[in-house]
Amino acid sequence: MQLDPSTGWFQGIPHCPSPNFNARPGGEISLLVVHNISLPPGQFGTGKVQAFFQNRLPVHEHPFFAEIASLQVSAHFFIERDGGLTQFVSCLDRAWHAGVSWFEGRDNCNDFSLGVELEGTDDQPYTDAQYARLVELARQLLDAYPALSTQRIRGHSDIAPGRKTDPGAAFDWSRLHAELKER
DSSP, rough: OOEEEETTEESSOOOOSSSSEEOGGGGOOOEEEEEEEOSSSOOOSSSSHHHHHOOOTTTTTHHHHHTTTTOOOOOOOEEOOOOOOOOOSSSTTTEEOOOEEEETTOOGGGEEEEEEEEESOSSSOOOHHHHHHHHHHHHHHHHOOOOOOOOGEEEEEEEEETTTTTTTTOHHHHHHHHHHHHH
């Protein structure tokens, strides 16, 4: 996989364009936000995350789907349990992943962040394949966007405390940082 900086799209991975994005004000990319998601909650490999990010969630298949069907949400990237990586929004655009958020005195983190969703839950360990893919992705993003740094890779819970808990206690931050240092 290779980032095309002129388009903000990675080559060599699937694209599943989401309509849930808009122009990034100022073009700044200085934060990487790690999330988790599974649809239905706690179920993996269903393809429903992709449908959700494209506003095509089949609301009659699960009660939770009816609760969230009106939300317009996206992330730049989604890493499945097997390490599969899909891109939904160009890095040059603002995906709608962070919601009401704040980081280092600034609100609206979507304006200056990239969002990566890990298929998972707060309390189930993430897979080795997911860590490997996240490290590979983060390394390319760190190389492409000089305002990003390992200190500016944060969880959704860090930028929306009290409102969000992901990626949760199951996410091994020390592992991520150690593997990123092994450049």
